[in-house]
Amino acid sequence: MAVFEARGGPSNDQRTLALSHASRGFLEEARAWPAASATPIASIHISQQGGPGRTVIEASDQGLPALGYTVPFGALEASLQARLRESPVEVAFGQSCEAITVTRDAATLRFASGREAQAKLLVLADGGANSSRIPGISYETKDYGQLALTAAVRTDRATLGRAYERFTPLGPVALLPVEERFALVWTATPEEAKRLMALEEGAFLAALQEHFGDRAGRFVSAGPRAAFPLRLRTVNSTVALRTVIVGNAAQALHPIAGQGLNLGLRDAVELVEAITATAPDALGSDAMLFAYRDARRRDAARGVAFTDFLVSAFADRRRIPTWLRGLALAALDVVPPARQLLADRMIHGAPAP
Numbered sequence: 001m002a003v004f005e006a007r008g009g010p011s012n013d014q015r016t017l018a019l020s021h022a023s024r025g026f027l028e029e030a031r032a033w034p035a036a037s038a039t040p041i042a043s044i045h046i047s048q049q050g051g052p053g054r055t056v057i058e059a060s061d062q063g064l065p066a067l068g069y070t071v072p073f074g075a076l077e078a079s080l081q082a083r084l085r086e087s088p089v090e091v092a093f094g095q096s097c098e099a100i101t102v103t104r105d106a107a108t109l110r111f112a113s114g115r116e117a118q119a120k121l122l123v124l125a126d127g128g129a130n131s132s133r134i135p136g137i138s139y140e141t142k143d144y145g146q147l148a149l150t151a152a153v154r155t156d157r158a159t160l161g162r163a164y165e166r167f168t169p170l171g172p173v174a175l176l177p178v179e180e181r182f183a184l185v186w187t188a189t190p191e192e193a194k195r196l197m198a199l200e201e202g203a204f205l206a207a208l209q210e211h212f213g214d215r216a217g218r219f220v221s222a223g224p225r226a227a228f229p230l231r232l233r234t235v236n237s238t239v240a241l242r243t244v245i246v247g248n249a250a251q252a253l254h255p256i257a258g259q260g261l262n263l264g265l266r267d268a269v270e271l272v273e274a275i276t277a278t279a280p281d282a283l284g285s286d287a288m289l290f291a292y293r294d295a296r297r298r299d300a301a302r303g304v305a306f307t308d309f310l311v312s313a314f315a316d317r318r319r320i321p322t323w324l325r326g327l328a329l330a331a332l333d334v335v336p337p338a339r340q341l342l343a344d345r346m347i348h349g350a351p352a353p
């Protein structure tokens, strides 16, 4: 078994990831949970700009120590890497795949370095870079026409482990607690994002304050900013001859509800189950691949639909009027089953079974 990665080493990605309570469980089981770098999310405050209604989901109401956790991307990468080093799996950095051939018996990969590798089961977890090399695989893409601007920000108040999700007509804004600061994800049009990226720190903080309001306190500092294009991209099939497609290569979501990597981890867990349940000489067989595909179909489709609904419903005024969204948020606050559905999605990444 081998992992091939195009990068020469760690990604140096500065993002913060919100991981569900369930993802923590998976990573703990794999002995790859970066406990020392994880911040518990005690509550999530959801509101909309310019309209009524808000809801707060508390971990204590769910009988849990935390609804989820924030983890620096780099810390998770390092703990997974350390775990891989202890395993017999070869991890080859600096290996950029540039050709794939699949036959009924095996998948053969060719790398820019000249190296070749052959496997009975190919797992594509490359964010979608190589799927088009597999016959029959294609993507459907919905461009939200937005960028996500990210930065670490501080306010003059303690975070108290509270995450904020605020819907605005220009797109959602999220603040995730990370120790005593927040990780900001601010969605904006490309023009607005370009303007925000160019502002000096004081002007950026003032713009954020005006956009977000003061529910988290007064913004006092902001770290380096980065911007990511936002689109929903789904693959037509998560399996092909000798191949499984997982993570962002299978479904790349808007980061509005922090579902992307959580969904990718569930792909990985299901794949481990499928592999464990298969005799070594049947790895990559149609029977194994179809069992994996069928097991993942429902959860993946729901994750895509949930995220797309949140983006469309809350960002597009024409689709659902502000008062109705306010009513929906207020209803979430008073209707326990609806709240529970939302809480389950945040905690488990899916409605509880």
Ligand SMILES: Cc1cc2nc3c(=O)[nH]c(=O)nc-3n(C[C@H](O)[C@H](O)[C@H](O)COP(=O)(O)OP(=O)(O)OC[C@H]3O[C@@H](n4cnc5c(N)ncnc54)[C@H](O)[C@@H]3O)c2cc1C
Pocket (backbone or CB within 6 Å): 004, 005, 006, 007, 015, 016, 017, 018, 019, 095, 096, 097, 098, 125, 126, 127, 128, 129, 130, 148, 150, 185, 228, 246, 247, 248, 249, 255, 257, 258, 259, 260, 261, 262, 263, 264
């Ligand atoms: C702003 C933002 C915030 C987010 N926040 C959250 C969050 O809070 N919670 C959450 O769960 N998700 C979040 N996500 C989503 C999350 O980042 C992704 O779901 C996750 O990174 C996908 O991981 P992946 O390994 O499938 O794909 P990727 O992260 O795209 O990794 C693909 C890997 O494949 C390698 N590769 C590419 N091409 C080749 C090749 N030809 N040969 C060899 N290797 C190759 C790349 O170098 C890379 O290392 C966020 C996304 C964004 C944009």
